[in-house]
Amino acid sequence: MAPRPARRRAAVVGTGAIVTGSHLSALATHADRVELVAAVDVDPARLDAFRAQAPGDVAGYASTDAMLDAVRPDLVLVGTPPSLHREQTVAALKAGAWVLCEKPLCLSLAEYDDIAAAEEASGAYASVIFQHRYGSGAAHARALIASGDLGAPLVAHCQTTWHRDAAYYAVPWRGRWTTEGGGPTMGHGIHQYDLLLHLLGPWAEIRAMASRLVHDTESEDVSTALVRFENGALATVVNSVLSPDEMSRIRVDCADATVELTHLYGHRNDDWTYTPARHVAPERAAAWGAPDADVPSSHTAQLGAVLDAWDAGTRPPGSGQEARATLEFAAALYKAAFTGRPVHAGEITPGDPFHSAMHGDHPDWVPGGRAQEVRR
DSSP states (O other): OOOOHHHHHHHHEEOOOHHHIIIIIHHHHTTTTTTEEEEEESSSHHHHHHHHHSSOOOOEEESHHHHHHHHSSSSSEEOOOOOGGGHHHHHHEEEEEEEEEEESSSSHHHHHHHHHHHHHHHHEEEEOOOOGGGGGHHHHEEEEEHHTTTTTTEEEEEEEEEEOOOOHHHHHHTHHHHHHHSSSSHHTTTHHHHHHHHHOOOOOEEEEEOOSSSOOSSOOOOEEEEEEETOOOOEEEEEEEEEEEEEEEEEEEEEEEEEEEEEOOOOOGGGGGEEEETOOOHHHHHTTTOOOSSSHHHHHHHHHHHHHHHTTTTTTBBBBBHHHHHHHHHHHHHHHHHHSSEEEHHHHHHHHHHHTTTTTTOOOTSSSOOHEEEEE
């Protein structure tokens, strides 16, 4: 076999704000390991502006298929609206490229099955961007919880209380099931509860509620959940776009300490705090201090982790079961909220309406459903 190239050849699909603001800087930081060679966008003016901003000679294409045929990249970074993720990810995998895709990776568990099948056939992998897992503070907290140094996890709170106005939802693909996959449960809070799952491990049961309180959307604008984890811990999860005082927060109360993260769109070591229980000796608590390196949660950190996995010949983080578990959590939250019944891990399988769509064909939530008719 020929040796792998020193630098992977990368392409971006979509050249909007998330690609120019996050992926481009991540590629620049890892320029010794990966080279941007192509970009795809259906808007010629936006594509030209991106190519002028990007370093080097970046070829431009109007379609993903044309780019894949001409360039055959090693890595494809997908930053398009959510309804396009499954199709573009599968196409890249079939061309033999690894994929790093913005959240959500796809809009349903059924769509995830398509991606998993494409992975299996191609030998390539698709990871989803959940950059909050990759900061040094998150890695440190996860290691302390997993090791038992903080005692058994008991109670947790996961809060994404953000604010989005009517102008935000005037963008045609937002707030619609077929184009965004859901409301803040899929598009906003997913980052925080993904991190919660990363810290606490598998969940066992969800009870939930969701509502449209302000915005005239197909999907919800707020959801809440009660979650039981396999380790016995109980958690609350809040996903809101109705909150003037914006905050992202995770708190985990363990037997010997409380660990808390408070931030908005990204965190560093200083955003994490550890409060020991009264019975904990000071020298023990001192050992929980922040790691020496301060790596912000970022696309840069996650891209580095993907490249490390590629060099090691292993499945990258954020792919496979890790990616599916977070998507299953979203589907289960919706099912629990819309049916009023608890949902257990593993129960949403092919044939379940919540496997094929997050709205589960529920008459109050399916596009054009009765509740939307009443609002009109």
